[in-house]
Amino acid sequence: AQKITQTQPGMFVQEKEAVTLDCTYDTSDPSYGLFWYKQPSSGEMIFLIYQGSYDQQNATEGRYSLNFQKARKSANLVISASQLGDSAMYFCAMREGTGFQKLVFGTGTRLLVSP
Amino acid sequence: EADIYQTPRYLVIGTGKKITLECSQTMGHDKMYWYQQDPGMELHLIHYSYGVNSTEKGDLSSESTVSRIRTEHFPLTLESARPSHTSQYLCASSGGDRGRQPQHFGDGTRLSIL
Numbered sequence: 001a002q003k004i005t006q007t008q009p010g011m012f013v014q015e016k017e018a019v020t021l022d023c024t025y026d027t028s029d030p031s032y033g034l035f036w037y038k039q040p041s042s043g044e045m046i047f048l049i050y051q052g053s054y055d056q057q058n059a060t061e062g063r064y065s066l067n068f069q070k071a072r073k074s075a076n077l078v079i080s081a082s083q084l085g086d087s088a089m090y091f092c093a094m095r096e097g098t099g100f101q102k103l104v105f106g107t108g109t110r111l112l113v114s115p
Numbered sequence: 116e117a118d119i120y121q122t123p124r125y126l127v128i129g130t131g132k133k134i135t136l137e138c139s140q141t142m143g144h145d146k147m148y149w150y151q152q153d154p155g156m157e158l159h160l161i162h163y164s165y166g167v168n169s170t171e172k173g174d175l176s177s178e179s180t181v182s183r184i185r186t187e188h189f190p191l192t193l194e195s196a197r198p199s200h201t202s203q204y205l206c207a208s209s210g211g212d213r214g215r216q217p218q219h220f221g222d223g224t225r226l227s228i229l
Contacts, residue, residue, distance in 0.1 A: 031214075033214055033215060035217055035218075037220075042222070043203060043205075043222060043223040043225065044220060044221070044222045044223060045158075045205060045207070045220035045223075046220075047217040047218070047219065047220075050215060050217060052214075052215060089155070091157065091158070095214055097214075101146060101209050101214055101216065101218065102148075102160060102163065102173075103158075103160070103218060104174075105157045105158045105159075106157060107156065107157045108155070108156075108157060110155075
């Protein structure tokens with residue numbers, strides 16, 4: 001079974017609108033962490049936001065927030081007030097356990113922001 | 116800004132050549148990783164290291180090898196390149212013990228084997 005599932009191959013949003021990128025995960029470990037990364041066409045991976053399984057509040061970082069629904073095993077990324085520079089691939093990733101920080105990545109969602 | 120560097124950024128080379136992809140970080144991170152990524156696809160972990168003289172194979176089988184003689188340096192070597200090795204290779208590092216620390220990535224090496 002896929003550990004990380006991103007069901008949206010591509011998403012379109014207009015500038016200044018909000019967009020939600022979906023991510024569901026599968027783990028039996030009670031301790032885990034979820035990361036979102038942005039990959040522009042230039043290829044580098046840029047860390048956006050982190051949510052720990054024991055965190056009481058949903059993570060926020062500037063225009064990025066994470067809609068964490070533990071019972072549904074979902075960790076959707078919300079980007080508010082989209083900008084043209086947000087056009088990129090977005091990857092959800094999971095770390096299981098508290099030890100070594102090995103990440104498993106989803107297949108990604110390509111976001112295109114139009115003027 | 117994370118300080119992790121990969122060279123070369125792009126490499127086009129013929130079949131059968133020996134290749135070394137360089138990765139260095141200046142953050143003193145003990146953990147380092149190599150990922151392979153085909154265009155538009157997910158990242159697959161091919162190697163990782165807990166620290167000096169520690170290397171492990173990742174989830175995706177790879178014909179490449181790695182070494183970790185110094186904390187800051189984690190090169191990846193292909194002894195005899197083949198067209199099937201054409202891909203992007205991303206190096207990352209992370210520190211801390213609590214697992215909240217993100218992996219910091221280099222800009223990647225886009226490798227094309229003719």
